[in-house]
Amino acid sequence: ERPILTPSFPRRPVQKAELVRLSQTLLHVPALHWVVVEDAAAPSALVGGVLAASGVSFTHLSAETPPDLRGGPGAPSWLFPRGAEQRNRALRWLRDTRGAHEPGVVYFADDDNTYSLRLFEEMRSTRGVSVWPVGLVGGCAWSGRWSRGGVVGFHTGWRPERPFPLDMAGFAVALRLLLAHPRARFDPRAERGFLESSFLGGLVTPGQLEPRADNCTQVLVWHTRTEKPKLRQEEQLQRQGRGSDPDIEV
C-alpha cells in the first residue's frame, strides 16, 4: 500500500482545481490511499466532494494551523513551515490505523506539485528512506542528492549545511520504519528549510538515504506552484450587483 499524504489549504481560490488535477494523477497509481488533511477546523464539503468524485481511495481529515504558527496578514509565506500540522495529523492517523509490520511506502504530496507516474514506481522499493531530485525548487533547476565516483553530495540553492537538504517532494519513507519511530514528526517551529530535516533526522542518517530515479539523475517531480488568480473584475461586478452566481462552486 502507498499512503499519499497531502495538506490542503482552504483559503486559496484554486484549491478545488489543484485537488481535481492531483486526483487525476493519483487515479493512475495502483494500491494507493490518499490522506488529505485540510488546514481547517473541520473537513469541508468542497474538498469532500472532490475526493468522493475522484475515484481514488481516500481519507479526509483536518488539522488547523494554530494562530501563533501562522504569520499575520502581511507576513512572508516562509516565516513558518507550511503544512507541518497537517502532515503530523496524517502521521498520527497512520499510527492509529496501521499495524507495526504492515508493508507500505509513505509519500508527502503537496497539492500544487507535478508528479510523473514513474515516480510512484520508483518509490515502491523503498526500505528505509528513498530520495530523488526535485525540479524547479529553491531557485534551482533541480535540487537533490548526487554522487560521482563514490563521492556523495547535495545540490541545493539553500543552506547546504542542512542535515537533509531535501524538498518535501524528494523522499519517501517505508511505513515500517515510520511505525518503528513513533516520535518522528515535523517540527512546526523549524527554521526555514529545516522542516524536512526535523522529520528525517528522527528516522535515518543522511548516509542511509537510498537513491532512486537512476541514481538521482532523473527529474520525476516538479515543485510547480499555481498563480494566485486576481479577481478584480469580479469584485467590480459585485459592487455593481452583477457578480457571478455564488451558487456555482468554483
Next chain:
Amino acid sequence: ERPILTPSFPRRPVQKAELVRLSQTLLHVPALHWVVVEDAAAPSALVGGVLAASGVSFTHLSAETPPDLRGGPGAPSWLFPRGAEQRNRALRWLRDTRGAHEPGVVYFADDDNTYSLRLFEEMRSTRGVSVWPVGLVGGCAWSGRWSRGGVVGFHTGWRPERPFPLDMAGFAVALRLLLAHPRARFDPRAERGFLESSFLGGLVTPGQLEPRADNCTQVLVWHTRTEKPKLRQEEQLQRQGRGSDPDIEV
C-alpha cells in the same frame, strides 16, 4: 473521436511539467487524440519524449509565432493573442487528415488549465458548438453563458460587447461543422479578448451555442496558470561553477 488541440510554448521552464500533468488528465479520456503544436521552428526532443512516454495517442507538430506577432522583450503578454498560430496549424492538420463526414468533437486545451474528467463527457454530444463556464478567468470567479427564465446572457469581466464573450477553454466544436467551414480560423491580430470570437464567428451565431454542464451551472474547467519559477540560486551557483548537472532534463 475527440481531437484535443494544445499549443505549447517552449521558453517556459515549466513546459515539461505542464505537459506531463496534462497528459495524465488526457490519459483517462477514451477515444482521444492529442495534437500538440509547439511554438517553435521544429518539434523538440523534450516535448516528443513527454508525448511518447505519456501513453496518449498524439500528433506532434510545430508552428512558430512570427516575430512581428510577438511583443518585444518588455511587451505585456496580452499585446497579441497567444497560441493563435499553433491552433491554426492544428486546424490545418485536421482538415488535411480528416474526411468531411467523420464524427468527432474538437477542443482547444491550453497546457496550463485544469480540466475535470466530466468535462470530456459533457462535450461528447456537441452538434455544433457547445459551451460551459470557465473558472478563475478574466478576473472573475467564473465566466460564461447564463440563462434565467428564457433570458440568455454572458457573465464576463472583460468587454461584454464581444460577439462571443467566451474563454478558449469554454467551448468545443463538432468536427463536421469545422470541416464544413474551411476558412474558419483564429485571427492572430485579433484585439485583446477577441481571439475566440474571430474563430467562432466563422462557425455559428451566439444564439446557436449549445449549453452543457447542467445548463452552464457547473464549473468543470479552471483557467489556472503556473507560476514562473525564479532560478536565482541556480544562476548564482553556476557563476561559482557549482550549477546543477545540465545533462539532467527538467
